[in-house]
Amino acid sequence: MGNNDTSRLGAGPLGRRTVLALAATAFGMALGSAAAQAQTLTVWSGYPEMVPFYQRVGESLKGKYPGLQVKVEAIPLREHEKRLALALPSNSAADVIELANSTAQRYIEAGLIKTAPADAAAFVNNAAYFDPFIQKTAAVGGKVYGVPLFRGQGALFYNTDKFAKAGLAEPPKTLADYTEYAKKLTERNAQGVATVSGWSMRLSGGGAGIAEKFWINLFQNGGNLIEEQADGKWATTYASEAGRKTLRQYIDNVHVHKVVTPEMPADADAFQREQTAMFIRESWVIGDIAQKAPNLKFSTALLPRGTIVAPVFFYSPNEGDKARLAWDFAIAANSPENAVWLLDNVGWLPNRKDVDYSAVVAKKPAFKAFVNYPKDYAFFTLPAIAPVEEVLTRLAARLTKAFGDASLAGNDAGIDAVLKEAAAETDTILRRAGLLASK
Amino acid sequence: MTARGRWSFILAALLPTLAIYAWVRLYPIGDVLYLSLHEWNIIAKVRPFVGLENFVELSTDPLFLEALRNTAIIAFGVLLVTIPLAMVLAALIHARTASRLSGFYETAIFLPHVVSLVPAAMAWKWIFDARLGPLNAILSVFGVQPKAWLFDPVLSILCIVVLCAWQALGFAVLIFLVGIKNLPVSLYEAAKLDGAGPVQSFFYVTVPLLKPITLYVSVVTLVAGFNVYGQAFVLASDAQGAPGNLVRVLVLDMLENAFRNYRVGYAAAEAVVLLVVVLVLTAIQFGALRERGRA
Numbered sequence: 001m002g003n004n005d006t007s008r009l010g011a012g013p014l015g016r017r018t019v020l021a022l023a024a025t026a027f028g029m030a031l032g033s034a035a036a037q038a039q040t041l042t043v044w045s046g047y048p049e050m051v052p053f054y055q056r057v058g059e060s061l062k063g064k065y066p067g068l069q070v071k072v073e074a075i076p077l078r079e080h081e082k083r084l085a086l087a088l089p090s091n092s093a094a095d096v097i098e099l100a101n102s103t104a105q106r107y108i109e110a111g112l113i114k115t116a117p118a119d120a121a122a123f124v125n126n127a128a129y130f131d132p133f134i135q136k137t138a139a140v141g142g143k144v145y146g147v148p149l150f151r152g153q154g155a156l157f158y159n160t161d162k163f164a165k166a167g168l169a170e171p172p173k174t175l176a177d178y179t180e181y182a183k184k185l186t187e188r189n190a191q192g193v194a195t196v197s198g199w200s201m202r203l204s205g206g207g208a209g210i211a212e213k214f215w216i217n218l219f220q221n222g223g224n225l226i227e228e229q230a231d232g233k234w235a236t237t238y239a240s241e242a243g244r245k246t247l248r249q250y251i252d253n254v255h256v257h258k259v260v261t262p263e264m265p266a267d268a269d270a271f272q273r274e275q276t277a278m279f280i281r282e283s284w285v286i287g288d289i290a291q292k293a294p295n296l297k298f299s300t301a302l303l304p305r306g307t308i309v310a311p312v313f314f315y316s317p318n319e320g321d322k323a324r325l326a327w328d329f330a331i332a333a334n335s336p337e338n339a340v341w342l343l344d345n346v347g348w349l350p351n352r353k354d355v356d357y358s359a360v361v362a363k364k365p366a367f368k369a370f371v372n373y374p375k376d377y378a379f380f381t382l383p384a385i386a387p388v389e390e391v392l393t394r395l396a397a398r399l400t401k402a403f404g405d406a407s408l409a410g411n412d413a414g415i416d417a418v419l420k421e422a423a424a425e426t427d428t429i430l431r432r433a434g435l436l437a438s439k
Numbered sequence: 440m441t442a443r444g445r446w447s448f449i450l451a452a453l454l455p456t457l458a459i460y461a462w463v464r465l466y467p468i469g470d471v472l473y474l475s476l477h478e479w480n481i482i483a484k485v486r487p488f489v490g491l492e493n494f495v496e497l498s499t500d501p502l503f504l505e506a507l508r509n510t511a512i513i514a515f516g517v518l519l520v521t522i523p524l525a526m527v528l529a530a531l532i533h534a535r536t537a538s539r540l541s542g543f544y545e546t547a548i549f550l551p552h553v554v555s556l557v558p559a560a561m562a563w564k565w566i567f568d569a570r571l572g573p574l575n576a577i578l579s580v581f582g583v584q585p586k587a588w589l590f591d592p593v594l595s596i597l598c599i600v601v602l603c604a605w606q607a608l609g610f611a612v613l614i615f616l617v618g619i620k621n622l623p624v625s626l627y628e629a630a631k632l633d634g635a636g637p638v639q640s641f642f643y644v645t646v647p648l649l650k651p652i653t654l655y656v657s658v659v660t661l662v663a664g665f666n667v668y669g670q671a672f673v674l675a676s677d678a679q680g681a682p683g684n685l686v687r688v689l690v691l692d693m694l695e696n697a698f699r700n701y702r703v704g705y706a707a708a709e710a711v712v713l714l715v716v717v718l719v720l721t722a723i724q725f726g727a728l729r730e731r732g733r734a
Contacts, residue, residue, distance in 0.1 A: 078699075081698070081699070082694075082698040082699070085481055085482075085697075085698045085701065086481075086698070088482070089481060089482050106480070106482060106701065107482065110482040110483060112482060204590060204685070205685060261587075262587075262590050263569045263570075263587035263589070263590040264570075265570070386480075386701070387700070389699050389700060389701075390699070390700035390701075390702075393695065393699060393700065394502065397502055397685075397687075400685065404590075404592070
């Protein structure tokens with residue numbers, strides 16, 4: 001078609017202006033349609049095993065957002081926390097971020113994490129869906145900031161083949177039993193050196209995990225690392241009889257009974273390779289075993305007194321329309337179908353209490369210790385205070401040294417000194433943050 | 440063109456480069472100095488001035504002191520291993536210049552320097568593994584009991600020194616080799632006429648004449664040693680309960696304080712201490728080696 005033809009078209013019954021207006025409208029609609037189709041939601045995760053779950057949640061939202069693309073950027077948890085420290089203050093974080101409430105606290109206080117919209121807050125506050133504990137940890141100052149994702153909850157994992165071989169018919173009932181069991185379960189070579197640990201305890205490495213695991217054992221002995229006081233501030237409470245008993249058990253197991261050593265393979269990897277007979281961990285290990293060691297014979301058991309519960313939430317640094325999709329995603333992740341899928345396929349515990357998980361538990365009885373517990377089973381969680389990571393990390397550094405110190409075996413005075421020095425350091429951190437309770 | 444015009448032109452030509460240099464090199468150093476005198480949690484908009492408080496706290500912080508001690512041991516350990524070994528290897532390679540395998544020798548020595556740090560460190564981690572590592576397997580042949588290389592507080596530092604020296608050696612050998620190739624042959628001929636053997640020539644001709652090169656290599660090696668991080672992170676840190684002793688080094692401690700404990704001002708004070716330590720040691724090296732070189 002030549003120029004003349006165009007001229008004739010413009011001079012036709014529609015008129016040039018009308019044609020241009022129609023073309024502009026069509027172009028605008030095409031752009032709008034393309035935008036709708038190319039909607040992308042970025043999720044930052046510290047749990048790489050959650051990626052398939054997020055993709056599934058994204059698929060379940062396709063009815064409302066047909067062109068939705070969920071981009072999950074999952075990296076190890078400690079690195080995830082570092083990127084948030086950099087990205088949230090510079091307003092460059094993802095649309096949806098996944099974080100423990102204890103870590104999120106300082107960002108919420110600084111206004112870098114926004115409140116959930118009314119519908120998301122109503123969803124979280126619905127007593128039919130979530131326990132008061134979860135609702136309380138989702139909010140700060142009465143406002144809901146997070147939508148529950150899952151909770152980390154500890155239990156004992158034990159290798160049933162090794163238990164049977166050692167003549168142990170039941171899991172240990174008290175913390176003292178743990179050591180007695182470990183002695184029987186430890187496998188040694190001809191020189192008497194342990195080759196399979198009887199009880200894999202978190203003894204080495206960096207990070208706060210060592211202190212968290214210590215806290216779990218301390219809790220069985222009736223203690224806590226720090227406790228909230230009536231004035232809302234915190235007191236360090238582990239330089240105590242319970243603290244001594246707990247640290248003594250670690251040191252005895254390493255240096256006296258030699259049922260575990262710091263250089264032995266540890267944690268879930270060791271359990272899956274049958275290099276340890278038992279250890280305490282969260283429910284995700286069940287999903288991990290299904291993938292990496294499907295033939296492993298194992299079971300789970302409740303801890304003597306209770307366990308840690310570390311809830312992880314969805315948060316968003318955005319507000320208004322920009323955050324709409326993020327909150328829809330967070331709510332969709334808690335749909336009954338997705339909650340069941342999460343438990344069955346990933347192993348983290350969903351928080352929806354109105355969902356029937358019995359089919360999964362029947363199929364995977366190891367979940368029993370995580371979902372069926374007596375009424376007096378006690379729970380604790382990491383305090384939602386800004387310096388909690390520093391408290392745990394610095395205590396972990398001291399504990400690591402203590403675990404490796406053979407001179408502390410049978411030396412209660414030495415153990416007390418370690419705990420007293422560590423507690424003084426914890427006090428200093430709390431005091432600096434204005435959170436130390438008066439004695 | 441007048442002298443003033445020439446200077447103006449030179450300045451104008453250099454200005455973009457100088458501006459970029461100032462922005463990416465000088466400004467961050469200035470900002471670190473500023474931050475070290477303030478308290479900042481990376482989130483808050485306010486950064487209260489705290490004077491030298493961060494430095495005072497550092498002086499009694501056991502983790503910082505441990506990191507400083509470990510870093511210094513690693514840096515000097517790498518220096519003490521790398522410089523003499525590199526000099527000897529360079530001399531040996533130079534002595535075999537005519538050999539068909541000289542290219543292979545140079546490549547084999549230099550290769551670790553260009554290998555990516557993480558896979559190299561992972562390979563060394565396997566070598567040092569207490570249960571499955573080949574090092575303990577070889578030692579057991581000689582009746583040596585297996586060692587927990589990556590857990591023992593002393594051995595784990597030694598492992599990092601070995602890894603760092605293994606990586607630094609290639610670069611040092613290359614520089615020494617260039618230096619040796621440029622030494623006047625007449626001096627070796629004169630030494631030979633005086634009855635000096637290869638070993639005497641090495642100690643009395645090569646080593647003294649290489650002092651400027653030694654200065655350069657030792658400064659670069661020491662500075663790199665004080666900035667050690669990746670090696671310690673991969674070789675001697677953990678991933679969720681994996682066995683291994685955390686060898687705390689300064690950069691690792693800084694990262695922990697800045698991004699885990701949210702104490703950026705405190706971490707900046709550590710960076711300032713590191714800067715001062717490196718500057719002082721470099722000045723000492725310059726003083727020692729340059730003066731003797733002139734004599």
